[in-house]
Amino acid sequence: MAYSEKLLDHFKNPKNVGTLDKSKKNVGTGLVGAPECGDVMRLQIEVDEDTNTIVDAKFKTFGCGSAIASSSLATEWLKGKSIEDALAIDNMAIVEELALPPVKIHCSVLAEDAIKSAIADYKKKNE
Amino acid sequence: MKNRVIYLDNNATTPTDPRVVEAMLPYFYEIPGNAASRNHPYGWQAEEAVDYAREQIAQLIQVDPKEIIFTSGATESDNLAIKGVFEMYSSKGNHIITTKVEHKAVLDSCKKVEKMGGEVTYLDVQNDGLIDLNELEAAITDKTILISIMWANNETGVIQPMKEIGDICKKHGILFMSDATQAVGKIAVNPREVGVHLMAFSAHKMYGPKGVGALFVNRKNPRVKVTAQMDGGGHERGMRSGTLNVPGIVGFGKAAELSSKEMATDAARLSKLRDKLEAAFVSHLEEVYINGNTEHRMPHVTNISFKHVEGEGLMMTFNQEIAVSSGSACTSASLEPSYVLVALGLGDDLAHSSLRFSLGRFTTDEDIDFAIKAVEEGVTHMRDLSPIWEMYKEGIDLSAVEWSEH
Numbered sequence: 001m002a003y004s005e006k007l008l009d010h011f012k013n014p015k016n017v018g019t020l021d022k023s024k025k026n027v028g029t030g031l032v033g034a035p036e037c038g039d040v041m042r043l044q045i046e047v048d049e050d051t052n053t054i055v056d057a058k059f060k061t062f063g064c065g066s067a068i069a070s071s072s073l074a075t076e077w078l079k080g081k082s083i084e085d086a087l088a089i090d091n092m093a094i095v096e097e098l099a100l101p102p103v104k105i106h107c108s109v110l111a112e113d114a115i116k117s118a119i120a121d122y123k124k125k126n127e
Numbered sequence: 128m129k130n131r132v133i134y135l136d137n138n139a140t141t142p143t144d145p146r147v148v149e150a151m152l153p154y155f156y157e158i159p160g161n162a163a164s165r166n167h168p169y170g171w172q173a174e175e176a177v178d179y180a181r182e183q184i185a186q187l188i189q190v191d192p193k194e195i196i197f198t199s200g201a202t203e204s205d206n207l208a209i210k211g212v213f214e215m216y217s218s219k220g221n222h223i224i225t226t227k228v229e230h231k232a233v234l235d236s237c238k239k240v241e242k243m244g245g246e247v248t249y250l251d252v253q254n255d256g257l258i259d260l261n262e263l264e265a266a267i268t269d270k271t272i273l274i275s276i277m278w279a280n281n282e283t284g285v286i287q288p289m290k291e292i293g294d295i296c297k298k299h300g301i302l303f304m305s306d307a308t309q310a311v312g313k314i315a316v317n318p319r320e321v322g323v324h325l326m327a328f329s330a331h332k333m334y335g336p337k338g339v340g341a342l343f344v345n346r347k348n349p350r351v352k353v354t355a356q357m358d359g360g361g362h363e364r365g366m367r368s369g370t371l372n373v374p375g376i377v378g379f380g381k382a383a384e385l386s387s388k389e390m391a392t393d394a395a396r397l398s399k400l401r402d403k404l405e406a407a408f409v410s411h412l413e414e415v416y417i418n419g420n421t422e423h424r425m426p427h428v429t430n431i432s433f434k435h436v437e438g439e440g441l442m443m444t445f446n447q448e449i450a451v452s453s454g455s456a457c458t459s460a461s462l463e464p465s466y467v468l469v470a471l472g473l474g475d476d477l478a479h480s481s482l483r484f485s486l487g488r489f490t491t492d493e494d495i496d497f498a499i500k501a502v503e504e505g506v507t508h509m510r511d512l513s514p515i516w517e518m519y520k521e522g523i524d525l526s527a528v529e530w531s532e533h
Contacts, residue, residue, distance in 0.1 A: 011443055017512055034530030035476035035515055038437055038455060038464065042514035060514035064439040064455070068512060113531075 003065065004099035010069035015076050018058040020044040028122025030114040039063030039107065041071050043114035045078060045086070047122055054078045054086055059114075066104035070094050070111040078115065083122075089115055133449045133494045137332075137487030138281050138309060138428060143378065144334040144488070150381035151336065154374035162371045163362060173373045180380025187383040188326070189317045190343055196363045197376055200340035201308040203356075204327030205232035207342055207367065208304045211353025212273045212325070213240045216302070220270035226250045226258055227470045229277050232327075233306050237275075246270070254472045255420035256285035264295050271301050278307035278316060278326075282454060282467040282483055283419030284428030286310070293322025302351060308332050308340075312386035313425060314394060318343055324351050330375065334488055335382030339375035342366075389488070397486045398426035400495045404484060405429050407499040412506055414519075418468060418481060427486040430454070430468070432477040435516040436509040441482065444505035449498050454481035 003011075022029045026047045033040040039062060046056040057075035061068045073094055078086055094100070094108035134142065154176060162177045164170025178192070185192040198204045213223065225237055227249045237247045248266045250258050258276065267274075274296050279286045289305065296303040304325040310316050311326075312333025318326045329340035344366065345351045352366075359368025408415050414434035433441065438453030454465030455478070463469075464478035473481075484498070510516040515525060 011440075014512065019517065031514065032531050035435075035479070035525065036474070036530070038475070038479040040513075040515050040530070060512055060517060062435060062440075062513040062515045063437050065443040067437075068440055117531075 007066065007069045007098040007100070010072040010098070011065045014059075014068055014072040016056075016058050016072065016079075017060060019060065020046055020056065020058050025125055026122070028118040028120070028125065030117030030119075030121060032113045032117055033063070033110055035062065039067045039110060041067065041110055041114040043071060043074060043111075043118050045118045045122060047083065049126070052083050054081050054083070063107065063110075064104070066098070066100055066107040067110060069098055070100070070107045071114065073097060074111045074115055083119055086115060087119060132447070133490075133497060135484045135486060135490065135494070135498060136450045136452050137490075138284075138483065138485035139452060140331045140337065141334045141487050142489060143331075143336050144382060144385060146385060147335055147378045147381045151374045151378040154377050158373075160373070162373055163360065173371075176373060176377050177371055180376045180383075183380035183387075184341060184383040187316075187387045188311060188328075188343065190319060191346060193364075194343050194346050196342045196344055196366050197371055197379075198340045198342055198367055199338055199372070200331070201230075201306065201327045201329035202232040202340075203367075204329075204340050204342035205230070205306055206236045207353055207356050208325040208327055209233065209236040209240060209273070209275060210243075210356055211366070212302060212304065212351075213243065213245050214354035215352050216272045220268075220272040221245045222248070222268055222270040223273045223275060224248045224250065224263065224266050224271060225275040226252060226277070228252050228256065228280055228282075228467045229275070230281060230306055230308070233275055233277070252470050256280060256283050256418075256467075256471050257420055257423065258287060258292075260288065260291055260295065263292065264299075267295075267299050267301065271299070273302045273304055275304040275306070278305050278310040279314070279425050280419070280467060281309050282465060283430045283471070284309070284425035284485075285419040286314075286423045286425065288423070289321040289323065296324075297322050302349075309425065309428075312383065313390060313427065315390075318345075324349065325353070330379035330382055333382050333386050336375050336378040339372050339379045341379070393488050394426040397490065400490060400492065401427055401429050401484070401486055404495050404499060405431070408433075408502070411503055416477060418471060418473060418477075427490075428483070430481055430483045432473070432480045433482070433506045433509075434477060434480055435513050435519055436506055437479050438481055441480075441502075441505050441509050444508055445501040449501055451485075452483050454483065455479045 031042045041061045043059045057078040059071040061071045091108040091112040160169030160173035162173040181192040311328040324345040326343040331337040416432040418430040438455030454468045468478040
């Protein structure tokens with residue numbers, strides 16, 4: 001399968017790999033997927049509570065090249081976005097940006113799920 | 128930067144040996160005849176070349192040249208053997224026994240037989256990939272006409288106990304068929320010695336060209352017949368119509384001759400390199416698992432799971448330099464991981480984490496040294512990216528985590 005340049009770049013030089021301190025109140029963590037399914041994404045956001053803006057985002061992903069590139073791209077997009085704008089990120093935008101082939105669309109769905117899950121975790125902590 | 132991709136995917140296909148290519152070349156233009164043309168020198172020369180190749184191939188597996196039926200490849204041979212026996216012996220019964228780890232050409236032929244009114248038992252394998260002989264014998268009924276069990280598995284290289292299976296078939300008077308695609312030309316394969324009556328194999332897995340294969344059909348004690356699946360000119364003793372692929376067959380013959388001479392040396396050299404590769408991974412990396420029986424195994428193959436790393440992602444770290452394959456779902460159109468590894472009881476997570484390295488005649492020591500380094504770097508890199516590796520390292524029991532299945 002031939003992948004796009006953008007996808008390969010995110011795979012080879014993934015952005016924002018790492019771990020945020022999940023015990024902090026302003027950090028939201030999303031862990032989606034399952035090892036049995038061949039992909040697990042953990043996406044974390046750090047939010048500035050005053051401005052409701054995502055100031056940092058990190059990920060770690062167990063998965064294929066498309067899953068890694070999708071999560072790398074998602075963290076890039078998240079930084080600087082408000083929570084509302086982050087919730088509006090659609091998986092099809094990831095598909096388009098990385099030119100994901102049809103069999104890899106589920107990787108972008110997983111990335112969208114990870115974003116939503118991280119935000120839900122942040123909101124729950126700050127209810 | 129190396130200018131050549133290191134090829135460790137010889138179970139998918141082997142490069143055609145240059146000596147094979149050389150033998151084939153005259154049969155495209157200079158000797159263009161149809162082996163079935165009886166009235167001119169071109170036809171005679173083509174027929175002579177086909178006869179010679181048939182002898183070279185028969186010699187490799189120690190059978191009579193008349194017992195070799197040329198086909199387009201092992202897939203066709205599998206189809207012809209299974210459906211052909213089912214149709215030919217329908218008056219004797221309708222039951223076939225095979226295994227869950229067969230190649231799709233066998234499994235899908237069996238599915239077709241079921242649609243045609245047959246019954247098929249798909250045997251489980253044990254955790255090491257070997258079948259249980261007691262289970263095999265217990266599955267036999269008075270309607271069983273065929274037992275089809277592969278000689279060596281394409282994904283793990285595990286070699287089945289062919290002689291013991293042959294003895295069971297003989298005891299019950301049942302035909303024994305084997306898909307020996309991965310074994311012929313790589314290890315000594317002698318169907319007569321183990322009681323195999325029908326055997327499928329292919330040129331392109333033994334340094335011959337693609338598009339040509341054979342079915343061995345036992346001629347004496349018992350005289351086996353299969354119903355043709357292709358209607359036409361009645362070539363190949365009526366079992367397989369169609370103009371013979373003369374250049375391909377000549378190449379197949381040459382490949383068989385080379386294997387007869389060289390496979391023992393190749394196997395000894397490759398098993399050392401394979402063992403070196405395995406030993407390096409096992410000693411340098413944590414959580415590495417070799418899949419399948421390591422004693423009854425092809426000399427050039429290893430199937431390894433690198434836990435907490437996904438196979439396709441791992442391959443992408445080095446696939447500009449090294450060609451291997453994976454049992455990960457992400458390498459296929461389906462989202463299911465390798466059914467062969469799952470049948471070994473591996474668990475989907477380890478199946479997703481597997482790589483198959485299959486060495487070949489043209490693999491060098493330098494190739495293996497390079498592969499060891501590149502794969503180890505890839506595994507380390509991918510584990511740094513892996514949340515489940517991090518969790519494992521923190522001592523979290525991954526089986527206790529509630530995953531969100533998707």
